[in-house]
Amino acid sequence: MVDASDRYVTTILPIVGMGGIGKTTLAKTIFHHEEIRGHFDETIWICVSEPFLINKILGAILQMIKGVSSGLDNKEALLRELQKVMRGKRYFLVLDDVWNENLALWTELKNCLLSFTEKSENGIIVTTRSVEVGKIMECTLSSHHLGKLSDEQCWSLFKKSANANELPMNLELKDIQEELVKRFGGVPLVARVLGGALKFEGVYEKWVMSLRTTTSIPLQDEDLVLSTLKLSVDRLPSFSLKRCFAYCSNFSKGFKFRKEELIQMWMAQGFIQLHEGINNITMEENGEKYFNILLSRSLFQDIIKDDRGRITHCKMHDLIYEIACIISNSQKLQQEQIDLLDKGSRTNHRINNAQNLRTLICNRQMLHKTIYGKIANCTRLRVLVVDSSITKLPESIGKMKHLRYLDISNSKIEELPNSISLLHNLQTLKFGSSMKHLPQNLSKLANLRHLKFSIPQTPPHLSRLTQLQTLSGFAVGFEKGCKIGELGFLKDLKGRLELSNLDRIENKEEAMSSKLVEKNLCELLLEWDLHILRECSSYNDLEVLEGLQPHKNLQFLSIINFAGQLLPAAIFVENLAVIHLRHCVRCEALPMLGQLPNLEELNISNLLCLRSIGNEFYGNYDHPNNNHKVLFPKLKKFVLSHMHNLEQWEGLVFTSKKDAIFPLLEDLNIRHCPILTSIPNIFRCPLKKLHIYGCDEVTRLPKDLQLCTSIEDLKIVGCLKLILNVQNMHGLSRFSINGLQKFPQGLANLKNLKEMTIIECSQDCDFSPLMQLSSLVKLHLVIFPGRATEQLPQQLEHLIALRSLYINDFDGIEVLPEWLGNFTSLEALGLCNCRNLEQFPSKKAMQCLTQLVRVDVLGCPQLSEFADFVP
Known part of the structure; x- marks a missing residue:
C-alpha cells in the first residue's frame, strides 16, 4: 500500500486457502509472535466476514485499541477518533475471513487506513478463501497460498484428536487409514473434528467399527468439506446437544462466546435436560458437560482461560459456524429455530x-x-x-x-x-x-438461579430465592430482610460472592447464620466499611470473621478493612490458591500461611500495625513424601506493599539442606515499606520478576537474590540507600532504576539486557558501564526538572543497536548531539519537557536515521523546526 507520494507505508500479506486449511491459525501464530508484539505499537485483530462494512471495520479497530465500544457509527467521526489515538503509532492489523471482491470498497477502506496513519509503517494480514481478494488489494507481498496437508500429517492429527496415538498399527487399521485420509482431503480441520467425533474410549473393536461405519465422502470442494464435518455433529450423543450446537448460529460469525452466559441461554431455551435417577446434578453442571463435549469434538476453539485455568470464553470456526446454520435450518429442528x-x-x-x-x-x-x-x-x-x-x-x-x-x-x-x-x-x-x-x-422471582449486579444495595428478602446458584454480592443492612442470615437459606450458592458492610453484623452467631461453610464457593471477598468510626471496645471483627468460616473448597479469599488484631488461622482453608489481605489496619501479626499446600498468589497491603514478620508467618509444613520442610510450596507471586510500620522481616533457619521456602516463586514485589531495614535471605527460587519500590532503609539485596540468574525483569524505585550488584543476573532483559546515587555494580555484564529505564540519577553518575550494553534496544532517560544537565551522556553514542530512545526533562540541553545519527537502527525517538531544546542534529545526521518511523515531541517550546525530520 502506498500513499499519494508513492512512499512505502504498509505491507499487506494475503493468506489464501480453502476453509479449514489453517489460514487463521497461521495468522494467529504471526499475530502473537514476540517480535511482532514488540515491533508495533498496536496489534489489532478484526473478524470481517460478510457484509464488508467500512464503518463496522473502523469501529471494531477503534474498540480493539481503546478496549471499549466508542458508540460511534459515522465514518468521519470514527476517523477523527482513530486519528487522535493512532497519531504517530505503528500498527499490525489482521483482517480475518475477508470475502469482499469489490475494488471500490477496498479502496475506500485503504484510504481510511492511510488517513489515520499515513506517516507510519504498518503491517496488514488478510485471510481469505478467495484468490480475487488478494488480487484487488495492491499487495506489497505475493499472496501466500496454503496447501493441503499430506495423508501422513492428516492421519497423525486425526489420531491425536481421537486419543489414539498409542494404538499399534495393524493391517486392519492400515486399510481404514487409507480410506479415512481420502475423507480428510488434506484439510486439518476435518481431521481434527472427525478425530473428536471418533474418540478411542478404551475398546479397540468398538472404535474400529465406528471408523468403518463412517460415511465415505471425497473432499474436492468446500460443500463436501461441510458435508464431512457435519458427520461429527450427526454423531453427537443427544438431540439436546444438537440444539445447543445449533443455537450458536444465532450469533455473528467469529463471535466470542462467554461460556457461563452461553450455558445460561441454553438453559433458558430448555435445551439442558436433567436425567432421572441422577441426584445432585444441576442444570448448570449438565450444561458444563454439554459445553465440554462440544469442545472435545473441536466444535469450539480459541478458548480463553482465567488465572486458575478455568475456561471463560471460546469461539467457533467459520466452517463449524456454517454447519450450525445448516443444522439450525434443517427440517427436524425447524420448530426449535431461534x-x-x-x-x-x-x-x-x-x-x-x-x-x-x-x-x-x-x-x-x-x-x-x-x-x-x-x-x-x-x-x-x-x-x-x-x-x-x-x-x-x-x-x-x-x-x-x-x-x-x-x-x-x-x-x-x-x-x-x-x-x-x-x-x-x-x-x-x-x-x-x-x-x-x-x-x-x-424476591417473588422464585425460580431465579443467577442474580448479578454492580450496585452497592442488595435486594431485600433474598432468602426466598432458594434456587439461587450465583449471587454477585450482598451488602449487609440493618433492616429486616437485609441481614446476613438471608444467605443461610441459599444452600446452593457457588462461584464468587462479595460480602460488604460486615461491620453491621452484631456477633459471631449472626455471622454463622449465613452458613458460608456449607456453600461450595470458589471465591469469597469479605469487606468491612473503613469509613465507619467505631470505639475500640466495639470491634467484633475477629468473632464475625470466625463466624464466616468458608467452605473447604474455597480457592480465592480477599479480606478488606478487617479491624481485628489477629486473623483466625481456620479461615485459611487448604484449598486456597489466592489470598489478598488489604487495609487490615489493626492487625499486629500475619497468619500462618506457609503451610498452605495450594497457595499460588499472596498479596498483603496496608497492614499499618504490623511491625515484624517472623516464624508465625512461615508455619511448619512438612512435605508429605519426605522428611523435610517445604514452605509456600506452590507460591508463584508475592506482593508486600504499603507496610509503613514494617521494620523487621526475619529469615528462617533451615535444619536440612532439603528444606525449602518459596521453591516456585516467580514474581516478588515489595513496595513502600519505608522503615524496613533488610530483606531476608530466603528466596532461593526461579524468580523472573523482582520489583522493589520505596524501601528507603534497605541497603543491599540478600545474597540469594544477587546470585539469581533467572531474573528477567528488575525494577528498583526510590531506594536511595540501596547498593546494587547485578553482575550475576545474566538473564536480565528489562531493568528500571529510579533515584540511585550510582549505577549498579556489574551492569556491563548484562549481555541480554534489552530495555532500560533510568530516572532521576545523580549528576555524578558514571555512564561508562552503559557502553558495554550492546544488546540494548530501548532506553528511556528521565532527569527531573531543575537539573542543569547540558548534554546527553557521551557514552550513549556507543549504543548503536537502539531502536527506541526517549529523553525526558533534560532542561539544560539546547542541541541534540551529532552522534545521534549513528543510531541507524533507531525507530522511535521521544522528547518530553526539554524546555530549552532548540534544534535536532544536522540534517545530514538525521537522514542517517533511515529506520525512524516515530517522533514524539511534548513540552519542548523552543523546538519549532522539526517537521522535516518527522517521518
Missing part, C-alpha cells in the same frame, strides 16, 4: 411479527422506540439482552411469561418496572451500575 434480531431496516417488521421469537438481543444501534411498547408482541421470548441505547423497560415486560434470561447490565436503565416480579420463570437476571432503584418485590 431468531436473533440484528440492526437494520428490517427490525420493525421483524419485531411486529415476532410471536414465536425466542431470543432478542438489542444492540446499541436499535433505537429505544423500536422495542419500547412492542416488546409485548414477543410473548414467547426466553432470552432478552438490551444494550446501552435502552433507557427504560415497559411495564408490558411482565406479560413475557416465558422469559428466563434478562440481561440489562450494559444498558442505561435506572429503574426496573414493578411488573418484573411477574416473570416467575426468570432464571437469570443481570443489571449494571446505572440502576438506581430496585423493586422491593424481586
